Amino acid sequence: MTVETASASGAALDTGQLLSLYREMLLIRRCEEQLAKSHQNGLIPGACHTYVGEEAIAVGICAHLTTDDTALSTHRGHGHALAKGVSPRELMAELFGRATGCSQGRGGSMHLFSPEVGLLGTSGIVGPSMLMAAGAGYTYKLLGQERVSVAFFGDGASNNGAFHEGMNMAAIWDLPVLFVCENNRYATETPFSAVSRTGDVAARAEAYGIPGVAVDGNDVIGVYEAAGAAVQRARRGEGPTLLECRTYRTRAHSEGMGDVGYRTRDEVAAWRDRCPIKTLRERLLAADRADEATFDRIEAEIAAIVADAHTFALNSPYPEATTAATHIYSTED
Numbered sequence: 001m002t003v004e005t006a007s008a009s010g011a012a013l014d015t016g017q018l019l020s021l022y023r024e025m026l027l028i029r030r031c032e033e034q035l036a037k038s039h040q041n042g043l044i045p046g047a048c049h050t051y052v053g054e055e056a057i058a059v060g061i062c063a064h065l066t067t068d069d070t071a072l073s074t075h076r077g078h079g080h081a082l083a084k085g086v087s088p089r090e091l092m093a094e095l096f097g098r099a100t101g102c103s104q105g106r107g108g109s110m111h112l113f114s115p116e117v118g119l120l121g122t123s124g125i126v127g128p129s130m131l132m133a134a135g136a137g138y139t140y141k142l143l144g145q146e147r148v149s150v151a152f153f154g155d156g157a158s159n160n161g162a163f164h165e166g167m168n169m170a171a172i173w174d175l176p177v178l179f180v181c182e183n184n185r186y187a188t189e190t191p192f193s194a195v196s197r198t199g200d201v202a203a204r205a206e207a208y209g210i211p212g213v214a215v216d217g218n219d220v221i222g223v224y225e226a227a228g229a230a231v232q233r234a235r236r237g238e239g240p241t242l243l244e245c246r247t248y249r250t251r252a253h254s255e256g257m258g259d260v261g262y263r264t265r266d267e268v269a270a271w272r273d274r275c276p277i278k279t280l281r282e283r284l285l286a287a288d289r290a291d292e293a294t295f296d297r298i299e300a301e302i303a304a305i306v307a308d309a310h311t312f313a314l315n316s317p318y319p320e321a322t323t324a325a326t327h328i329y330s331t332e333d
Helices: 015-040 055-062 078-084 088-095 128-143 161-172 202-208 220-235 265-272 276-286 292-315
Strands: 003-005 070-073 119-122 149-154 177-183 212-216 241-246
Touching: 015 055, 015 078, 015 088, 015 220, 015 276, 015 292, 055 078, 055 149, 055 177, 055 220, 055 241, 055 276, 070 078, 070 128, 078 088, 078 119, 088 292, 119 128, 128 149, 128 161, 128 177, 161 177, 161 202, 177 220, 202 212, 202 241, 212 220, 220 241, 220 276
Parallel strands: 003 212, 070 119, 070 149, 149 177, 177 241, 212 241
Antiparallel strands: none
């Protein structure tokens, strides 16, 4: 099984679709920027891992999913939640620990859960998304459903035992699963190059006899096209695909953590210049497929949505103390 390096053409996407991808990426970016400020102001208890710089991956992949398809995510899951359909209000309220959040204020940043839109959970544990996605895919196959499950995970998790178990199970049973490695080059502060001889995650697919595809994770069109082929393959019953999206986070591993000593300012600046949102905007402008006024309108619309979500979260109540044991113990006889 050969490893492919996907390249983007964008020929199959009309202007409306491209602007929709742009809008979704911008929504994630502005929500994350507001959440970073909220964390600095003490409004978010616990950790807050932002998705800034990686927006193209969640958007390009989730554009192919329906609410019946499922996604499993990581500690850095805000972008996946939004792209899968969780509202900015529910997301922000959850991080603020409010009862109106998608996990009713019980999950916080790392434990977002919204089965209504197919988000089966994010987790601070490294690696479980792969096993859970394989389990979901197994269920769909047993039921004869044309549904797909997606596992998002980082480069650090690709060295976890769950990677082998999930990939092997999905491969031998031809499960409808898309394994998405968001290779942002660092597992917290450990360079992937220090823990991998080749640094090539997609190449590992060959050992399982499934397609491995490497794509520029900062090119939303490239991600969209590669994901489209993988999702269609899964729906046809042809089994899983390993998609390695090579990207970079431009903020600290988690808000409040130091961001020096393991990477240089020049490295971060270079990747900021490769911003997926900026790249798509410039591409559309250069091709005369959109003008500055169009982007100004989108910016204003997103700003209003984020401001509304922030106000909603601030004004939402905390969970009642009497509900502390809710969802912990079974109430069935």
